Amino acid sequence: MSESKTMMEKISESTRSLTTGVDTRDVEHWVTIYIMGRGYSVPADLTIMTAMEFAGYKLIRSCGCRQGFCGACATIFRREGQYKLESALACQTRVEDGMCLVQIPFSPAEAAYYDIAAESYDYSVFSKHYPEVARCVSCNTCTKACPQDLEVMDYIQSAIKGDFESLAEQSFDCIQCGLCALRCPAEIVQYNVGHLGRRMFGRYGSPEPEHLKTRLAEMERGEFSSVLDALVGASTEKLKELYAARVRESDE
Amino acid sequence: MTSEQTSTTRAAPDTGSPKRTRLPYYPGCTLKTTGKGLEDSALAVAETLGVELVELPRWNCCGVVTSLTDDDLMRHIAPIRNMVRVQEVSDAGLVDDKRVVTLCSMCFNALKWSNARIVGDAEDLKSLNDFMYLEEDYRGDAEVVHFLEILKELDPEAIAEQVKTPLGELNVAPYYGCTLLRPKSIGIDDPEDPTIQQELLEIMGATVIDNPYKTVCCGSYQTVQDKYAVAELTHGILSHARAAGAEAVTTFCPLCAFNLDNRQREVLEKHPDFEPMPVFYFTQLMAVAFGLNPKCCRFDLNHTDPRPLLRGKGLMKEGA
Amino acid sequence: MAETVVITVKSEAFLKKIVALSAEAITVCDQCGTCSGSCPMIAEMDVTPSQLMRMVQLGQSEALDTKTMWVCASCFACTVRCPRGLDVSKVAEALRQVTLRRSVDHLDIRNIPDDELAELPQIALVSAFRKLTG
Numbered sequence: 047m048s049e050s051k052t053m054m055e056k057i058s059e060s061t062r063s064l065t066t067g068v069d070t071r072d073v074e075h076w077v078t079i080y081i082m083g084r085g086y087s088v089p090a091d092l093t094i095m096t097a098m099e100f101a102g103y104k105l106i107r108s109c110g111c112r113q114g115f116c117g118a119c120a121t122i123f124r125r126e127g128q129y130k131l132e133s134a135l136a137c138q139t140r141v142e143d144g145m146c147l148v149q150i151p152f153s154p155a156e157a158a159y160y161d162i163a164a165e166s167y168d169y170s171v172f173s174k175h176y177p178e179v180a181r182c183v184s185c186n187t188c189t190k191a192c193p194q195d196l197e198v199m200d201y202i203q204s205a206i207k208g209d210f211e212s213l214a215e216q217s218f219d220c221i222q223c224g225l226c227a228l229r230c231p232a233e234i235v236q237y238n239v240g241h242l243g244r245r246m247f248g249r250y251g252s253p254e255p256e257h258l259k260t261r262l263a264e265m266e267r268g269e270f271s272s273v274l275d276a277l278v279g280a281s282t283e284k285l286k287e288l289y290a291a292r293v294r295e296s297d298e
Numbered sequence: 299m300t301s302e303q304t305s306t307t308r309a310a311p312d313t314g315s316p317k318r319t320r321l322p323y324y325p326g327c328t329l330k331t332t333g334k335g336l337e338d339s340a341l342a343v344a345e346t347l348g349v350e351l352v353e354l355p356r357w358n359c360c361g362v363v364t365s366l367t368d369d370d371l372m373r374h375i376a377p378i379r380n381m382v383r384v385q386e387v388s389d390a391g392l393v394d395d396k397r398v399v400t401l402c403s404m405c406f407n408a409l410k411w412s413n414a415r416i417v418g419d420a421e422d423l424k425s426l427n428d429f430m431y432l433e434e435d436y437r438g439d440a441e442v443v444h445f446l447e448i449l450k451e452l453d454p455e456a457i458a459e460q461v462k463t464p465l466g467e468l469n470v471a472p473y474y475g476c477t478l479l480r481p482k483s484i485g486i487d488d489p490e491d492p493t494i495q496q497e498l499l500e501i502m503g504a505t506v507i508d509n510p511y512k513t514v515c516c517g518s519y520q521t522v523q524d525k526y527a528v529a530e531l532t533h534g535i536l537s538h539a540r541a542a543g544a545e546a547v548t549t550f551c552p553l554c555a556f557n558l559d560n561r562q563r564e565v566l567e568k569h570p571d572f573e574p575m576p577v578f579y580f581t582q583l584m585a586v587a588f589g590l591n592p593k594c595c596r597f598d599l600n601h602t603d604p605r606p607l608l609r610g611k612g613l614m615k616e617g618a
Numbered sequence: 619m620a621e622t623v624v625i626t627v628k629s630e631a632f633l634k635k636i637v638a639l640s641a642e643a644i645t646v647c648d649q650c651g652t653c654s655g656s657c658p659m660i661a662e663m664d665v666t667p668s669q670l671m672r673m674v675q676l677g678q679s680e681a682l683d684t685k686t687m688w689v690c691a692s693c694f695a696c697t698v699r700c701p702r703g704l705d706v707s708k709v710a711e712a713l714r715q716v717t718l719r720r721s722v723d724h725l726d727i728r729n730i731p732d733d734e735l736a737e738l739p740q741i742a743l744v745s746a747f748r749k750l751t752g
Binding site for chain 2: 143168180183184186189190200201207255
Binding site for chain 3: 058123169170173174177180181207208
C-alpha cells in the first residue's frame, strides 16, 4: 500500500471484496492478464468476465446472462508465447497467466427480412438472402473461432448443399456471439445463415410433434380460455396472491 | 509418381465375381440440387455396371474454379480438404481405391488441378497441412478421376450387355465444353477433338453427331453477370449441333447444362425462330439405354423436357 | 505511324507484378493472335486477349480498366493453343486479383435479381464469386 494511490483507488480497493465478491485475503493464486494491453494481477480462478470486473471494469456491453447462453460476451485473446488468436465467452472461460485479451461487444451484420411462408424449401433460399455463402473457401476459421465448439464450416457447407436437416442439427447450439463472422475471410455471417436454415427446417423439414398438435387443438377448442380470461381480469392484489401461491416444478 | 504406383486397385470389375468395386465418390453441391438428374442416373448406371460409388463423408464445396494466381494457397484449401476425406475413407478400408470419382466436370477439374498443383510442391503441401492442423496430414497420394474414365476402363462388352433399349433412332451430339478437356495436363481426352463420349454413345447404339462446337465454352460463370452473352454462346453451340443433324446434346457439367438448357429462354428472346433442344446429362441417356427406372433420370429438372423426344423415338413408355 | 512507348520504372513494376502473380513469362508472347482467334467471349471484349497481353508487356496499368479481364470465362481455349505455351487466362486472373485484393468487387452480389438467384445452380455462384469478388 503506497501513499501515491489516489483517493479513488483507495476506495476501489477497500470495496473490492464487495463489488467483485472476491476477498483478496483468501486468494492464494494470482495471474497477470493484459486487458487491451494493460496488465492486471487477478485471482487465478476467476473467469475473464469476473477478472475484468475485479480489475475495475464496469461492463455495460459484452455482458449478459453470465451463464454461457446469451452470446453477449465474445472475447478474443492470445496466450503468452502463442501465435494463435483464440476466442471464448468471457463468462465461461478462466483466466490464464499471460493472457492478452479484448472483448468484442458487437458484430455488425444485416439479418435478412423475409416471409417464411413465401420461401422455397431448397438451397436457393440461401442464394437469395445470403448469396455470399458461395464465397466459402472451406478454411475452417469459423469452426476454430466458435466458443460453442460447433462445426460451423460444416453447417455452412450444408447450406450450400441445401441440406437443411444437417444445418439445423449442427448449428442448433449457436448463441450468435458473432465470432465466426468476424473471423471469416469470405465475409459470411454464419450465425444468420444458421438462423434462416433452422427456421426453414422447423417450418418445412422437421415433422410436426404430436403433443404440440394436441395442445394446439385444445387451445383452438378454447379449453384454456376461462383460465386465461380470469388472469387477465384479475386485480393486482389477486395477481400478487396467485404469484405467491404458485407451484413451481421444483416445489413439487 | 505414376497412377500405376499410387492406385491400390483398378476399377474394372471382375465380371465373374459378384463383389462390387467400391470407389470413393465426390458429388459436389450442385449434384444435390439442380444436377440431381446427373447424380441419380450415374449412381444407378454405376450400380448396374458393378461399381459402387461411396460418397465421401463431410465433403465440402470444391471451389469450382481453380485459383490461377501463383501465391493464392488459401483457395486450394477446399479441394485439398476433400482429398483428406479421400485419404480417410481409404485408410479406414471403406473403399478399394484412392482414386476419387467425380461426375460434375467442374468439380473434376478443380479437384484434379489443385491436387496436382499442391502435391507437386512439397512446401505448399506442408503449408496447407500446417494450416489444416485439425485434419490428418494429407500425404498426397490420392487421385482424382472422372466417371467417364471409369467407364472407359470397363470392358465395352460388359457395358453393351446392359443395353436393353438401344438408342438407335436418337441423333445425339456430345458436348464437352472446357473442364473435361482443358488445360491439357488435366483433361481426359484430346482438347481439340475429344471422342470419349462418342465411343460410349456408340455402345448405347445412338446415332452420334459430331458438333464442330463441341469444345466451345458455354460462357461458364459469366451467366451470373451477363445472361445474354451466355445465351449467344448457347445459340451458337446448339444451332451448330442442330445443323449437323442432332436432336439433343449431352453433357457432364451442371453449369453447361444450366447455360445450354435454361438459357434457351434468353436465346428465344433474341432469336424467336430458335428451335429448343433437349440437353441430357450423359448418364441420363445411359440409364435410358440400360432400361433403368426413368425416375433416376429426374427429367422433371430438365428445362427443355426431353421426354417427348424420347417417347417419339420409342425410347420411353407413354406416361413414364 | 509508329507510336513511341516509354518504359518507366512504374510500368516495369507493373509488368513484374503481373508476371509474379500469374507465373507466366508474359514477355515471350509474340503477338500471333491465336488466343484472340480462339476466345469464345471476344464479342464482349473491349481489347482482344492478345492486345491485353501487349498492354501488360508494355507495363500499361490501363490493362486494369479493360472489360476484357472481367469477361474472360477461364475456358482455357487460349491456353491449349498458345504456340508459346503461355496461359492468357492466368494473366487475366492476375489482373483481376490486383483489383479484387483491394476489396473492390466487380460483381455486386447483393444486386443479382431474386429470380436469377432462385434458379442459378450453386456452381455458377461459387465460380462467379471466386472470379469476380474479392
